[in-house]
Amino acid sequence: MVLLSAGRIAVATTRPPVTSWGATAAVTCVAAGALHAIAAVDLLGTGLWQPSFFLACALVQLAAGGWLYLARPPVPRVVGILLVGTVGLVVLYLTVHGTGLHDVISEHGADADHNGHTVRSAGPVSMGGLPGVDDVTPEAPGWLGTSTVAVELLAITALTALLPVQWRSRTADALLLLGTLGVVLWSTGLLF
């Protein structure tokens, strides 16, 4: 903005107004961070790794939301990094729920009492005993996971829109490819 003041030309910079995509990206990142924080609290008492991971996600996303609101215009490289990170979280979510890893982490299973008198199981248990993650079975995601992914998908859309125009199409192509890969893995039984 150029101002005339006392015969001098003064150049002052003010932030441009936040765009609708910028606001969407900021809000959805904050929302995703909040949901991850809730998940971290939910997981307290299950060990160190899970709550720590969710807490770290929450902090990064809250910070990203703040930065997206304040940085006008946002730096494309940082937007790209946030986009890759958010897509990574969604892919991790699909992998964990689609392979039974969720149940491994959640330590479901069965046990017999000391004299083998009776078997107690907290739900369906694989009887095979083959090594690997498939010894237990996946369960449907809860509302928290689904909500978080929904919010993150909105964030991905907004972050894509914030990218320079020459990156957007390639990003959309890459995401389409990723989705197709998911469907292929699902249809061949490697996922879910």
Added chain:
Amino acid sequence: MTPSTLNRRDVLKLSAFGAVAMALPWSSALSAKSQSRIAASKLPRPYTVPFTVPPVSQPAATNVATQTVYHRITQQAFVGELLPGVKTPLWGYNGSVPGPTIKNRKGWQTVLRISNDLPATHPTLGYVPWTSTHLHGSPSKPQYDGYAGDISQPGQWKDYVYPNSCPGRTLWYHDHGVHHTAENVYMGLAGQYHLADEVEDSLPVPKGRYDIPLILSDAAFAQNGSLLWDDAGHSGVYGDVILVNGRPWPTMRVEQRKYRFRVLDASISRGYRLALSNGQPFQVVATDGGFMTAPQTVSSLRIGMAERYEIVIDFAGITVGQKLTLVNRGVPNSVDFDNTGKVMQFEVTGPATSPENNSVPAVLNPAAAAMELTEDMATKTRQMRLERSNGMWTINGGIWDDIVRSDYTKVFADPKVNDVEIWEVENRSGGWFHPLHIHLIDFKVLSRNGAPPPPQERGPKDVIYTGENEKIRLIMRFGPEHGRYMVHCHNLSHEDHDMMTQFVVGEQDADCDPINAALPVFGTAPGF
């Protein structure tokens, strides 16, 4: 700076990614009428798998002088293939699920040398897989009857001696180890046993390649192809895949003639109501205890766990190339899934290649001993109440642990050899059915809820389907053996927890102690 926006094409691509991310995690849960967690693509479409029959056990030795046939059976862990192309860890008799069919004739003794080569503990459930083999339908001595406490530990072997003194019939052998019968049978420890006799010889009913075992079971599969176990708090185990002789919904090629099917419900908890898809009636010719007095024509057949019915289906009127299916109309309180209404398919391939043994006479076995019993022969009437109490399945309020705690002295009944008794079995629950099995004897069904038994039950039996809120009267003669025998629900989850009691026939002596009279031995089983 370029404006932040997305064109329609990019929005569509992102939407596709979003739809995948949202939908896939719910795909298993949203296909609600299934139990398996394995990918749907790995389950075969019904009727695409060829029908097979279990192998026949070849005797290890035969002694003509003593009329004894010897078989060696090993209980072992192996990786088999129930679903095409899917490896499933199983426990089987001689590496087969179902186990090999054992055949013998009345009057010829069978000795089964059974080795427990199972792992020291179950790989995921963690229990010790002790076993006790029961030849279901045989009046065996107590020490060879698969008494729940007569267990062989992994690494042990034991000879089971079967007199084959009863009339010819379809029997089955399965594990009966205390508290783990359900798991062990689910893993595969079950097989048929056919006993022939002169009555069967004299009848022109289908035999040989037209005499087919149909072992029904249901299973669910984990993602990696392993069996999936969920007994829903010891209520029952229900799979979404129907297996016939260990194959999912198979198709059998048949000729235009009669076939005899030896139907066994080997499921842990599932009852079936079988019918043909074209509504065609079929004939029941034999029940648990062998041939009926007369064949019974039915259009559907209810069969509970451990029941055996021999049925004759006539394909003569079916056009070549036509297919018909054996369907399951379901029974109350068996959990149904998308494809549990399908059992198997028959495809008629051509005219009969043999006209032999292609009829069902009006009289089959007029002299079945159990069917000649009348109420006036009974010296005692006893009541048996099947119910759930304090989370346990009980008989008259008692459980098997009560028997164990009494040092196996507590009994439900104590008839003498040759005594005739009436047992009134009652299930006051509307939420469960209980197929009750009485060891040692055959019984006759006197009435079901005050009415005559349905046609299919008008033959000698050893399992009675005790339906919801039903009261059934049975009459039986005890013998020929003496000693302690079990009575239990054949929903194996109920049996294991802990709906089982015992009765004693005549005197108890050391020679017929079910646990100590024939102890298992550690080591490698020797040859005969």
